[in-house]
Amino acid sequence: MINVTKSYLPDKEKYQGYVDKIYDNCWLTNNGPIAQELEKRLREYLGVKHILLVSNGTVALQIAYRVLGLTGEVITTPFSFVATTSTLVWEGLKPRFADINKETLCLDPNNITEKINPNTSAILPVHVFGNACDIDKIQAIAKENNLKVVYDAAHTFDVSYKGKSILNYGDASTLSFHSTKLFHTIEGGAIIFNSEEHYNKAKKIINFGLSGPEDIEFLGINCKMNEFQAAMGLCVLDDLQKIKNGRKRAYDWYIENLQHMKTLEFQKGNEESTQNYAYFPVIFQSEEVLLKVKSELNNNGINPRRYFYPSLDTLNYLKHREYMPVSNDISKRILCLPMYDSLREEDITRICNIIKGVISHNSI
Numbered sequence: 001m002i003n004v005t006k007s008y009l010p011d012k013e014k015y016q017g018y019v020d021k022i023y024d025n026c027w028l029t030n031n032g033p034i035a036q037e038l039e040k041r042l043r044e045y046l047g048v049k050h051i052l053l054v055s056n057g058t059v060a061l062q063i064a065y066r067v068l069g070l071t072g073e074v075i076t077t078p079f080s081f082v083a084t085t086s087t088l089v090w091e092g093l094k095p096r097f098a099d100i101n102k103e104t105l106c107l108d109p110n111n112i113t114e115k116i117n118p119n120t121s122a123i124l125p126v127h128v129f130g131n132a133c134d135i136d137k138i139q140a141i142a143k144e145n146n147l148k149v150v151y152d153a154a155h156t157f158d159v160s161y162k163g164k165s166i167l168n169y170g171d172a173s174t175l176s177f178h179s180t181k182l183f184h185t186i187e188g189g190a191i192i193f194n195s196e197e198h199y200n201k202a203k204k205i206i207n208f209g210l211s212g213p214e215d216i217e218f219l220g221i222n223c224k225m226n227e228f229q230a231a232m233g234l235c236v237l238d239d240l241q242k243i244k245n246g247r248k249r250a251y252d253w254y255i256e257n258l259q260h261m262k263t264l265e266f267q268k269g270n271e272e273s274t275q276n277y278a279y280f281p282v283i284f285q286s287e288e289v290l291l292k293v294k295s296e297l298n299n300n301g302i303n304p305r306r307y308f309y310p311s312l313d314t315l316n317y318l319k320h321r322e323y324m325p326v327s328n329d330i331s332k333r334i335l336c337l338p339m340y341d342s343l344r345e346e347d348i349t350r351i352c353n354i355i356k357g358v359i360s361h362n363s364i
């Protein structure tokens, strides 16, 4: 069975070493020494100033909205994982969609301005599949209209934009460290704040709003990362170069096999940013071809995923509906092929041959 991704498991003895330390310390959570070490290592590795570890990438978004004081409407992309939209609704904010660019698959800055009104407080773009948004234009629109920007950077671990970490743009960026992501802590996430003040506030919010054992400063919640999660993060971080090399190899094999296929389209990469090979999305000519490819792959024990389908503007719990034609069109035709560091060349060849078989059969 080959799935769209395979969780990376580091050396068991190394992890066991950290578990032994946790037992010795008898400090399991609440900003323990291992979480502190991971926070420090990530700060250096990613080149960011204020990174806060949390229990998952979904609450990372929710805490960011709270700390930045978002209200009313937030302009966002309909082409993402459901958490991008659901967190807004969960926090009582109203998602206002702006359609994506059909080549980059990111929020198209040209569609943002028309959605701004006096109730708008922020823009929430996603660097989808690790592809940097048009950051310069988005920041300029935000500045001109006095809006906050939160980047859902769940897919952009270890990506730089114009020579510095992509996580340094906007008021905040959030990461997911779910076990299916490029870097993981089993479940986990982080928020990168531009301002130290926001970081300090968030640090209290994720621990019930406490600023001392008997001092409840404001309303808070519990979403701390524990020591077992942080230990997994330290182990995976040590192996990151190996993980990235394996993914790059897989990416290159896919490209070699598929690039000459005239009816396939690929996401257009932002030239100002580096790639992290987190996903391998392909866009087919029609949903019909996609469904045939998917079922043929499934018959061969291969499970690609329809990331991202359906387009989020069609969610049943939205009160305000706005149809996004580009996002809906792409959502129906895009499939993420298996992508992980240990994927073998022969498996990729097999996957690509199945795709080619379906497409050539379909065009007869």
Ligand SMILES: *Cc1c(COP(=O)(O)O)cnc(C)c1O
Residues within 6 Å of the ligand: 056, 057, 058, 059, 080, 081, 083, 084, 126, 152, 154, 155, 175, 176, 177, 178, 187, 188, 189
């Ligand atoms: C994975 C993901 C999230 C949610 O992260 P979790 O750690 O699974 O809660 C949010 N946004 C995007 C774009 C994601 O891919």
